[in-house]
Amino acid sequence: MISLNQLKKVFTTKDGPVTAVDHIDLQVAEGQIYGIIGYSGAGKSTLIRLLNRLEDPSGGNIQIADWKMDQLSEKELRQARQEISMIFQHFNLLWSRTVRENIAFPLEIAGVPKEERMERVDELIDLVGLSGRGDSYPSQLSGGQKQRVGIARALANNPKVLLCDEATSALDPKTTDSILELLVDINKKLGLTIILITHEMHVIRKICHRVAVMEEGKIVEEGEVLEVFRRPKEAMTKEFVKQVTEPEETQEAAGELFTDTDNHIVYQLTFVGGDAKKPLINDVVKTFDVTVNILQGKISHTQHGPYGSLFVAMEGEDNEVSKAITFTREQGVEVEVIYND
Numbered sequence: 001m002i003s004l005n006q007l008k009k010v011f012t013t014k015d016g017p018v019t020a021v022d023h024i025d026l027q028v029a030e031g032q033i034y035g036i037i038g039y040s041g042a043g044k045s046t047l048i049r050l051l052n053r054l055e056d057p058s059g060g061n062i063q064i065a066d067w068k069m070d071q072l073s074e075k076e077l078r079q080a081r082q083e084i085s086m087i088f089q090h091f092n093l094l095w096s097r098t099v100r101e102n103i104a105f106p107l108e109i110a111g112v113p114k115e116e117r118m119e120r121v122d123e124l125i126d127l128v129g130l131s132g133r134g135d136s137y138p139s140q141l142s143g144g145q146k147q148r149v150g151i152a153r154a155l156a157n158n159p160k161v162l163l164c165d166e167a168t169s170a171l172d173p174k175t176t177d178s179i180l181e182l183l184v185d186i187n188k189k190l191g192l193t194i195i196l197i198t199h200e201m202h203v204i205r206k207i208c209h210r211v212a213v214m215e216e217g218k219i220v221e222e223g224e225v226l227e228v229f230r231r232p233k234e235a236m237t238k239e240f241v242k243q244v245t246e247p248e249e250t251q252e253a254a255g256e257l258f259t260d261t262d263n264h265i266v267y268q269l270t271f272v273g274g275d276a277k278k279p280l281i282n283d284v285v286k287t288f289d290v291t292v293n294i295l296q297g298k299i300s301h302t303q304h305g306p307y308g309s310l311f312v313a314m315e316g317e318d319n320e321v322s323k324a325i326t327f328t329r330e331q332g333v334e335v336e337v338i339y340n341d
């Protein structure tokens with residue numbers, strides 16, 4: 001659905017040129033929820049704004065559905081933008097218009113007759129869970145409800161692609177989850193391709209099928225979400241994965257627990273998919289002469305199945321511990337030493 005080839009954006013500033021997007025190649029399949037994660041300044045917003053040509057590229061190509069986005073006339077761009085919608089961090093609603101009128105706005109621009117427009121608006125209000133709020137003004141809505149209006153408006157013209165620019169960053173965690181669930185719901189119901197940018201790994205973990213990690217305008221790592229969680233390669237990716245697994249807290253806890261004894265090693269075991277359901281610790285202590293102390297464990301759900309992280313301290317003769325670790329790895333579980341006093 002989306003193909004980027006050597007995409008580049010350089011801004012000219014008074015301090016000289018700034019390369020915000022640096023020769024990016026990217027493919028997104030139809031129906032995918034694709035996440036782009038990076039810290040502030042990585043170039044995410046510029047990249048997403050290039051996709052619908054809110055920014056003009058300095059080089060490279062952008063293909064979305066049948067549109068060669070970098071080569072369109074003004075008229076073609078207007079047509080293409082009906083197929084490529086966007087939602088924003090601060091919703092960008094029209095404050096003097098009701099919910100119904102906000103959602104109807106893109107239909108008015110597209111010249112949809114009034115009766116058809118009203119029917120479509122009612123459908124969209126139902127789809128995003130805003131029944132009964134059609135006559136409210138944005139100022140009378142919560143943040144989550146405002147974003148629901150943004151989503152309904154973005155879906156009005158039956159787009160093929162939805163771009164989400166930090167769409168949940170202004171929302172509290174519970175509201176964030178409900179908006180993410182709505183995005184998954186419309187992805188499934190409508191087969192819509194969704195690209196979202198975020199600085200929160202929780203958002204990627206919860207709804208994305210694939211993820212790209214951005215740093216200094218480049219994509220430094222890309223892959224299926226579960227695979228990236230299981231084996232993050234780049235330092236930047238490992239930092240983002242930590243946002244979900246919380247090893248800092250665990251390291252602190254391990255330090256506290258084991259200051260007075262010696263020879264303790266804390267391991268992080270990472271399970272994905274079906275591995276998360278195996279009674280692995282039970283098998284380890286039955287098979288090898290080791291004791292295992294569980295410090296912290298967590299299973300989270302991703303779009304491709306469960307992802308689990310378990311922090312354990314293991315004690316025993318070196319030989320037995322080493323055999324237990326080899327056995328664990330043979331079960332498809334990643335093992336990493338995170339604390340060794």
Ligand SMILES: Nc1ncnc2c1ncn2[C@@H]1O[C@H](COP(=O)(O)OP(=O)(O)OP(=O)(O)O)[C@@H](O)[C@H]1O
Binds near residue numbers: 018040042047
């Ligand atoms: N219009 C502009 N003019 C000049 N420089 C810009 C412009 N827009 C972005 N930049 C620069 O491009 C780089 C990437 O910015 P961008 O906003 O795309 O990053 P980001 O990852 O989205 O970060 P944030 O989440 O803070 O917006 C930054 O160095 C930024 O200062």
